[in-house]
Amino acid sequence: MPVPAHHIVVLPPPFDAPPYPADIFAGQVVLVTGGGSGMGLAMAKAFAQGGASVAVVGRSIERAAEGAAQIAALGVRTHAMSCDVRLPEAVAAAFDEAEAALGPIDLLANNAGANFPVLAEDISPNAWNAVTRIAIDGTFLCSTEYARRRIAAGKGGAIVNNSAQYIWTGFPGDAHSAAAKTAQATMTRKMAADWAPHGIRVNAIAAGFFPHEGSVSGRREEGTEPLQNMIPAGRTGSIREFGWLSAMTCTPLFGAMTGQVIVQDGGESLRRSLIMPDYVPPRERADGPWGWK
Amino acid sequence: MNGWLAGKRAKIEGDSPAIAKAFEAAGATLAEGEADIWVHVAPPPEIKPAHELTHAEWRASMDVGLDRRFLGARDFAAACCAHGRGGAILFIGAPEQRFGADQAAAAGALGNLTKTLGVEWARDGIRVNSILTHETGETLGRLAAYLASDYAAYVTGAVMGIALDD
Numbered sequence: 001m002p003v004p005a006h007h008i009v010v011l012p013p014p015f016d017a018p019p020y021p022a023d024i025f026a027g028q029v030v031l032v033t034g035g036g037s038g039m040g041l042a043m044a045k046a047f048a049q050g051g052a053s054v055a056v057v058g059r060s061i062e063r064a065a066e067g068a069a070q071i072a073a074l075g076v077r078t079h080a081m082s083c084d085v086r087l088p089e090a091v092a093a094a095f096d097e098a099e100a101a102l103g104p105i106d107l108l109a110n111n112a113g114a115n116f117p118v119l120a121e122d123i124s125p126n127a128w129n130a131v132t133r134i135a136i137d138g139t140f141l142c143s144t145e146y147a148r149r150r151i152a153a154g155k156g157g158a159i160v161n162n163s164a165q166y167i168w169t170g171f172p173g174d175a176h177s178a179a180a181k182t183a184q185a186t187m188t189r190k191m192a193a194d195w196a197p198h199g200i201r202v203n204a205i206a207a208g209f210f211p212h213e214g215s216v217s218g219r220r221e222e223g224t225e226p227l228q229n230m231i232p233a234g235r236t237g238s239i240r241e242f243g244w245l246s247a248m249t250c251t252p253l254f255g256a257m258t259g260q261v262i263v264q265d266g267g268e269s270l271r272r273s274l275i276m277p278d279y280v281p282p283r284e285r286a287d288g289p290w291g292w293k
Numbered sequence: 294m295n296g297w298l299a300g301k302r303a304k305i306e307g308d309s310p311a312i313a314k315a316f317e318a319a320g321a322t323l324a325e326g327e328a329d330i331w332v333h334v335a336p337p338p339e340i341k342p343a344h345e346l347t348h349a350e351w352r353a354s355m356d357v358g359l360d361r362r363f364l365g366a367r368d369f370a371a372a373c374c375a376h377g378r379g380g381a382i383l384f385i386g387a388p389e390q391r392f393g394a395d396q397a398a399a400a401g402a403l404g405n406l407t408k409t410l411g412v413e414w415a416r417d418g419i420r421v422n423s424i425l426t427h428e429t430g431e432t433l434g435r436l437a438a439y440l441a442s443d444y445a446a447y448v449t450g451a452v453m454g455i456a457l458d459d
Binding site: 003004007008009010011012013017018019020021192193196208232233234237238241242244245248253254255256257258259260261262263264265266267270271 | 294297377379409417418428430432436442443447448449450451453454455456
């Protein structure tokens, strides 16, 4: 069902009107994991709109390079790299390479992750390990590598983590990501406490539905139009507003903010009623574990 | 702050110089009457063990921490709907657990009220968020301005702090 015409749906400002000046990150380097596409690319573009140089880390160098080209078109320096964030030596090497290309890493955005509809009993050990370790170990390894370097340099900094709106409720049909994304949020709070004495801030965005070309929702045959009315806000998220809020937490404008997990989901995680559709277990849903393919 | 609130009228009930300053810097007009944004700021209550709180003191905390906020939000939403326009509501207060039982009750109730109204009024274009914090400085003002702006159009029903111990 489309959103009724008399409902008010509010859109964010256009892409060329970011919420901060074009030089707010001038002279700074941000490393974005999974920055070649999707939500990571949105984060990377948001940092670039504030003048940051961007190190784009991806599993695939081709995708990282494609993303880096889009980011460079915004007028900043970029460097694309391939890295498996599950491996500590690879993470250290990626930081070395990024620093050699662009200079010391001032800011970190942990976005690398994977997510797809699957029944819990069908998750293979490999799939479980891939989804959980990219997000959980990857966020840990990149954050600690970053923090050790910042602390050694006697400098503060800021980290933003891409978490998810389903971290408080679980996500039947997506058990691996439900576990992984909550781990990111809880480690956000603890790392913020651990590194507050060093001036390193750590925050997370618990993101809702931001369809893009690489996401399950973005690839639906029916398109994303039928999803709009599911969300209390009357629409799925525009990926630029996710990028902007993520980057905002790293600006000096929010300089006192740390240890926060900010939900940005148009009310999606909160919609409920005493009168609800009958519950259908993920296994029995005609259209796949999420209720739609 | 790039005109986050350009053309918006904001009514701030309660005292927060940082928010007033940030709103004006973001281009908002501070208004007494009709407004596009309603901010309610409740001061933290005195800390007392629960058994030393009189009912009158308890009631005063609930009144400013919860009841007045709901009633004010209800009136603001009614005005928005009457004019066929959206709006933004922001509740500012102290965090839940570092004060007395009165604050714990009021802040807990407010948090779930925020989540409820954020969804209940979503299709009226009215967003509802809360910042529960010890902070009173510039980050509070700027975060409040951001949440009140269309940059946060996809943030509603959110309850957040600012500092570690919020």
